[in-house]
Amino acid sequence: MTALFIACADGRAAAALAVLQETEGETDADWLLVPGGPLVLTRPGMERRVALDWIRTQMDLHGIRTIYLVSHQDCSAYERSLGGLGFDQQELLARDLRRVKALLENSFADAEVRCFIIPWRENGEAPSFGEAEPVE
Numbered sequence: 841m842t843a844l845f846i847a848c849a850d851g852r853a854a855a856a857l858a859v860l861q862e863t864e865g866e867t868d869a870d871w872l873l874v875p876g877g878p879l880v881l882t883r884p885g886m887e888r889r890v891a892l893d894w895i896r897t898q899m900d901l902h903g904i905r906t907i908y909l910v911s912h913q914d915c916s917a918y919e920r921s922l923g924g925l926g927f928d929q930q931e932l933l934a935r936d937l938r939r940v941k942a943l944l945e946n947s948f949a950d951a952e953v954r955c956f957i958i959p960w961r962e963n964g965e966a967p968s969f970g971e972a973e974p975v976e
């Protein structure tokens with residue numbers, strides 16, 4: 841059973857993504873890395889249609905049944921797209937993830953969609969990304 845991870849292209853999040861992939865045991869998963877990750881699917885219109893077509897292609901080619909939507913805090917693509925990220929970015933990311941999950945479940949009836957957020961930790965000497973946390 842193969843999986844598809846949809847996540848942000850930001851290389852700083854790569855290590856946390858690798859840990860999530862390992863933890864979930866999805867060693868042969870496909871990846872769709874674009875700025876903002878699931879952000880591309882929040883936009884009605886052409887961008888979303890193209891992204892849905894990419895997903896459909898990967899699902900058909902590799903029999904994908906599980907889609908992981910992974911957003912991360914401190915996302916420059918999100919910041920640019922929204923003109924800033926407030927203190928409620930966790931809430932904003934979670935809301936978008938739930939919306940995109942519903943969209944994908946409607947578009948691909950037999951897919952299981954799971955949502956995660958990679959947190960940014962300011963505490964400690966070297967701020968960094970923490971481990972991905974599930975979003976219900």
Ligand SMILES: [Zn+2]
Nearest residue numbers: 848850915916
């Ligand atoms: Zn990002």
